[in-house]
Amino acid sequence: GARLELYQMFVDYSKEKDKETQYYKWLHTGAGNDIDIAQYLFSKLYPPMEEDEENSKKGINWCVQAANQGLAEAQLHIATLIQEEKLESNVIEQSVAQLLKEAAHQGLATAQYSYGKYLQS
Numbered sequence: 673g674a675r676l677e678l679y680q681m682f683v684d685y686s687k688e689k690d691k692e693t694q695y696y697k698w699l700h701t702g703a704g705n706d707i708d709i710a711q712y713l714f715s716k717l718y719p720p721m722e723e724d725e726e727n728s729k730k731g732i733n734w735c736v737q738a739a740n741q742g743l744a745e746a747q748l749h750i751a752t753l754i755q756e757e758k759l760e761s762n763v764i765e766q767s768v769a770q771l772l773k774e775a776a777h778q779g780l781a782t783a784q785y786s787y788g789k790y791l792q793s
Contacts, residue, residue: 703734711738712746721758736764744775748783751775755790 699717702710711734718724718731732753738746751771753759761768772790775783 703737706737706741708738708741708743708746711735711741712743712749715746715749721753732759732763739764739766739771742774742778744778744780744783747771747775748780748786752786 696717699710699714703714715731715734715738718727718734721728732750735746735749739750747766748771750759750764751768754761754763754768764771766774769787769790772783772787776787
């Protein structure tokens with residue numbers, strides 16, 4: 673439904689990266705109003721740690737907010753960054769195991785795979 677449409681808009685927008693588009697403004701507003709999927713998608717507009725550590729931290733903050741609200745994709749992303757040692761574990765209260773378990777229980781296939789792998793290690 674709406675989440676899929678929003679994600680498709682994100683894919684289309686990310687090709688442009690123009691902060692003046694209506695989509696960017698809507699996404700920023702949604703993130704600021706605690707809409708988890710908007711926070712997660714907005715976090716993806718920031719550069720990765722390897723490229724720009726300072727700006728990346730802003731994106732991580734949005735992603736952590738979405739993860740704290742229980743968004744599976746955000747939980748998986750934060751857990752992965754912690755596992756890859758690109759992020760300190762103290763940025764979020766839950767452990768990697770908790771994040772992966774919650775995301776997996778929501779039916780996110782990649783989280784189920786990552787959680788299974790985590791349990792085997």
